[in-house]
Amino acid sequence: MLVLGSARLVLAQDTTSAVPARDTVARVVRCTGQQVRSIFIHSSAPTVAALRGLPEVAEIVRSVHATTRPDLIRRYLLMAHGDTCTELRRAESERILRAQPFLADASVLALAADSGYVDLDVRTIDETSAIIGGGISSSSPFVTSLRAGSSNLGGDGVYLAGNWHHDPHFRDGFGLRYTDYQLGARPYILTIEGQRDPLGDHWSAGSAHPFLTDLQRIAWTGFLGSTNNYVFFSPTDVEQHAFAFLRRYYDIGGLVRLGPPGKLGLLGASLTGERESPAAGPVLVTPTGTVADTTSVFTGRYVPHRIGRINALLGVRDVAFVRVRGFDALAGIQDIPVGIQLGTQFGRSLTTLGGRDKDVFMAGDLYVGVAQQRSATRMQLKAEGRRSRELSEAGWDGVVTSGRVAQYVKVQDDETGIASLEWSGGRQMRIPFALTLGDPRGGVRGYANDDRPAASRLVARVEERRLLGHPFGFGDAGMALFADAGRLWAGDVPFGQSTPIHCSIGVSVLASIPQRSGRLWRLDVALPLNPSRRRVLEFRISSSDHTSFFWREPDDVQIGREKTVPSSIFNWP
Numbered sequence: 001m002l003v004l005g006s007a008r009l010v011l012a013q014d015t016t017s018a019v020p021a022r023d024t025v026a027r028v029v030r031c032t033g034q035q036v037r038s039i040f041i042h043s044s045a046p047t048v049a050a051l052r053g054l055p056e057v058a059e060i061v062r063s064v065h066a067t068t069r070p071d072l073i074r075r076y077l078l079m080a081h082g083d084t085c086t087e088l089r090r091a092e093s094e095r096i097l098r099a100q101p102f103l104a105d106a107s108v109l110a111l112a113a114d115s116g117y118v119d120l121d122v123r124t125i126d127e128t129s130a131i132i133g134g135g136i137s138s139s140s141p142f143v144t145s146l147r148a149g150s151s152n153l154g155g156d157g158v159y160l161a162g163n164w165h166h167d168p169h170f171r172d173g174f175g176l177r178y179t180d181y182q183l184g185a186r187p188y189i190l191t192i193e194g195q196r197d198p199l200g201d202h203w204s205a206g207s208a209h210p211f212l213t214d215l216q217r218i219a220w221t222g223f224l225g226s227t228n229n230y231v232f233f234s235p236t237d238v239e240q241h242a243f244a245f246l247r248r249y250y251d252i253g254g255l256v257r258l259g260p261p262g263k264l265g266l267l268g269a270s271l272t273g274e275r276e277s278p279a280a281g282p283v284l285v286t287p288t289g290t291v292a293d294t295t296s297v298f299t300g301r302y303v304p305h306r307i308g309r310i311n312a313l314l315g316v317r318d319v320a321f322v323r324v325r326g327f328d329a330l331a332g333i334q335d336i337p338v339g340i341q342l343g344t345q346f347g348r349s350l351t352t353l354g355g356r357d358k359d360v361f362m363a364g365d366l367y368v369g370v371a372q373q374r375s376a377t378r379m380q381l382k383a384e385g386r387r388s389r390e391l392s393e394a395g396w397d398g399v400v401t402s403g404r405v406a407q408y409v410k411v412q413d414d415e416t417g418i419a420s421l422e423w424s425g426g427r428q429m430r431i432p433f434a435l436t437l438g439d440p441r442g443g444v445r446g447y448a449n450d451d452r453p454a455a456s457r458l459v460a461r462v463e464e465r466r467l468l469g470h471p472f473g474f475g476d477a478g479m480a481l482f483a484d485a486g487r488l489w490a491g492d493v494p495f496g497q498s499t500p501i502h503c504s505i506g507v508s509v510l511a512s513i514p515q516r517s518g519r520l521w522r523l524d525v526a527l528p529l530n531p532s533r534r535r536v537l538e539f540r541i542s543s544s545d546h547t548s549f550f551w552r553e554p555d556d557v558q559i560g561r562e563k564t565v566p567s568s569i570f571n572w573p
Contacts, residue, residue, distance in 0.1 A: 026111035029118060031085035034110070037117035039081060041070040046104065046128045046514035066155035068102060068126050072182055076100070077108070077122070078215060085110055085118050088261065092213045093122075095321060095335045099212070099548050100181065101159070102127055102152040104517035105332065126152060128513050131161045141166055157181040163195075169289060170198035187212060191223075199242065202227040214261035214317070219268075220254035229559060231432035232285070234451040235495035237533065241293055243432040244279040245302065249563040255313050266315035266343070272564035273309070273353060276431055278302035297494045305430060308353025309361060309564075317341040322371040326416055327408050331467055331476040332516040334547035336371040336378070345565060349389075358389040363565050367550070374410035379403070380551040384561060386430075397428035400560045404551040414467040424557045425456035427491060433560040434493050437486060437502060442554025444486040446504030446526035446538045454498065455491020459484060465510065475513035482506050482524070503529040518547035 045067050076096050078089040090108050097106035105125045110118040133147035149161025159179040166172050175195030183190040189210060194203040206223020226248045233241040253270020282298055283290040319339040328334055347361035363384035370377045381403035385396045406420035424442055426433045434453035437443045443450075444459055465480040485503045490496030506526035512519060524540045546552070553561075 026113075026119070026121075028109050029112045031087045031090045031110050031118065034085045034116055034118045036079050036081055036083050036085050037113050037119055039074065039077070039079075039120045039122065041073055041122045041124075043068045043070055043073060043124045044126065046126050046517075066129070066152065068124060068152060068157065069155045072155070072157050073097065073122060073124055075182060075185060076187065077120070078213070079120065085120075089215065090120075091321075092215060096212050097122075097124060098333065098335065098518070100157070101545065101548075102129065102157055102181070104514050104519070125514055125516070127517060127519060129153075135165070167198035169287065171196075173197045183207065199230045200228045200244065202229070211255075211266070214257070214264055214319075216257065218254060218256050219266075221270075222252040224248075224250040225563070227563075229432075231434055231559065232451065233282070233432075233434055233453045233493075233495045235453070235497070240285040240451075241282045241295060241298075241495070242285050242290065243282040243298060243302070245431050246277040247274060247431070247563060249274040251564040253311065253313065255315070262320060263318045264316075266313065266317070268313035270311045270313060270345075270564070271309070271353065272307075272311060272347065273355070274305070274307045274562060274564060276305040276307075278304065278431065301494065302431060306354070306356040307349055307359070308351070308355030309347040309349050310353070311345050311347035311361070313343075313345055315341070315343040319369075322373070322376075324371065324373060324376065324410075326410070326414075326467060327376060327418075328520070328546035329516075329518045330465070330478050330510050330512045330520055331470075332512065332518045332547060334518060336376055337367065337369050338371050339369065341367045345384075359386050360389065361386045361562070363562075369550075371408075376408040377406070378408075378550050379405040382551075382553070384565060386562075395428070398430045398560075398562070399427040400429075400557065401425045402551075402553050402557050406550075416465045418461075418463045418465065420461045422459045422461070423457070424554060425489075425491070426493075426557075426560045427455065429493075429560055431560065433556075434496075435488065435554075435556050437488060437499070439554045439556045440540070440542070441552070442556060444484045444502055444504055444528075445482070445506060445524055445540065446484070446528035447502060447531060448538055448540070449533065449536070450502070450531070452488065452497045452499065452532075453493050454488035454496050455493040456489040457486060459486035463508075465508075470515055473515070475511055475517070476515055478510035480508040480510055480522075482508060482526075484526070499532070500530075502531065505529065519543055519545045 077093045079085060090110060094106055094108040097103055103124050104127045107123050109121045111121050113119045129150045129152035131149040131151060135145040136142055137144050145165035147163040151159050153160050162176045164174040173196055177193040180190045188207055190207045192205045195201060204223060204225030208221040209219050211219040228246050230242045230244050251270060251272045253268060255266045255268025258265040258267055282293040284293040319337045319341055321335040322338050323333060323335055325333050343365045345363040349355045349357055349359050365382050367380045383401045385399040387396050402424045404420060404422045406418060409417045411417055424435055435457045436452060437447040437450040461484050463480050463482040465478060467476060467478045469477055471477050483505045485501055487501045488499045490498045504526045506524055509523040511521045521543045526538045528535055
């Protein structure tokens with residue numbers, strides 16, 4: 001069994017300084033079974049590379065930014081002092097490091113040493129760790145929101161951030177999130193999160209040993225939590241119905257690898273439980289608060305459910321990786337999975353687990369990818385549904401589907417074209433559920449105020465992105481032209497509305513800090529071409545990292561999914 005982060009690894013040298021002189025003349029070689037003599041780790045702060053000519057300033061940057069500790073980096077390596085060096089373990093070590101959210105870039109090279117040995121040269125560049133944000137107003141209260149924390153606290157691979165925002169009509173919101181990406185000096189993740197929103201709240205706690213590499217034998221997960229959400233149904237500009245529902249859930253399970261790396265199967269099991277408690281009815285949201293809602297549209301639609309299931313987890317994977325630059329990132333390197341992988345979950349309710357509902361549950365996640373250095377085609381589809389075993393109920397309900405297909409073309413080294421098609425849908429939903437064109441991630445840019453509800457959504461996007469340069473060596477800068485088009489289908493959602501195709505065009509200012517970071521910051525300026533309401537130029541600031549996961553579902557889709565579908569099998573890096 002492979003255990004990431006072998007305790008017997010001996011670090012020959014930990015340094016954040018420049019490369020030793022002998023490294024500049026050492027010959028890079030392929031790993032063909034040589035023995036690892038030494039491991040040299042060079043971890044750098046985000047902007048230090050640009051300040052080599054200003055050593056005093058570089059030292060100040062190092063003192064402000066806590067660079068990732070070399071011992072944390074070495075625990076992700078799949079080779080230790082004295083081990084046999086293979087290209088698979090070297091490449092997988094490099095890919096695992098690049099997948100960590102607190103690292104912007106990483107490389108692992110084998111350098112020729114005396115007597116047929118090799119030295120491993122490991123170099124990492126940190127992501128910018130400071131988390132600072134806020135909002136201000138020209139009238140009281142002058143400060144409307146605050147967000148502060150670190151994505152790499154003390155260089156220990158720990159995310160800690162808090163937030164607060166003022167709401168003029170309801171209560172203020174605040175929350176805290178803590179994630180340790182290497183709990184107990186092992187590749188285990190611990191996450192604790194709590195948030196109070198102006199309407200609703202949620203909390204969760206869990207730990208996982210995610211499936212990081214095909215060389216890994218086992219993966220496991222365990223978590224529990226509670227969400228008190230409000231889903232909004234807005235049939236008109238002045239009418240907004242809010243339906244609350246409470247969900248409590250838990251999941252504990254694991255899986256093992258069957259077969260050789262690259263072409264393998266995964267087999268596992270889990271125990272899951274979920275309790276769904278919808279409110280007695282909706283409330284009508286007004287500018288001054290909420291009042292009783294007299295609509296009869298929701299009468300008898302949502303009822304309580306209490307579920308306890310035993311699940312089989314099955315997966316197959318035939319995947320290799322192609323390394324490309326500047327596809328989802330502006331200029332960063334990413335490893336695109338090439339091949340096919342399928343994950344499935346089959347569950348059956350048991351009264352011995354505290355459930356009252358008698359049902360079966362199925363979920364699946366399919367990924368297909370084809371890539372070369374200058375082009376790639378990728379597709380991911382997700383689906384889940386439940387079928388009652390009661391004679392009085394028939395058919396499937398709680399059916400949620402989503403997917404994305406995208407084509408990437410590298411027109412030239414500094415120019416990339418991306419075309420994508422995104423689908424989301426829900427049918428016979430057991431909890432409040434509504435999709436809109438205004439969703440920040442799943443909707444059409446330029447239509448943030450369009451919150452008409454529907455059951456299904458299809459959005460097409462085209463973007464032409466250009467890398468402009470590396471200002472002062474601190475990061476990457478670029479611009480993009482984009483066009484979006486999308487529509488809704490009413491389905492069986494309360495107040496659901498089908499829409500014509502709505503389109504928008506716009507321009508984006510792009511940035512990544514530091515250079516070659518996978519995280520892309522963007523300012524989108526979108527102009528709606530045929531809005532159903534008043535045309536307003538929309539400005540949107542966002543950041544995201546799509547280099548590790550191809551399809552991140554929009555929030556309004558995730559609300560409708562069961563909370564106990566394990567990401568360790570459905571979201572392989």
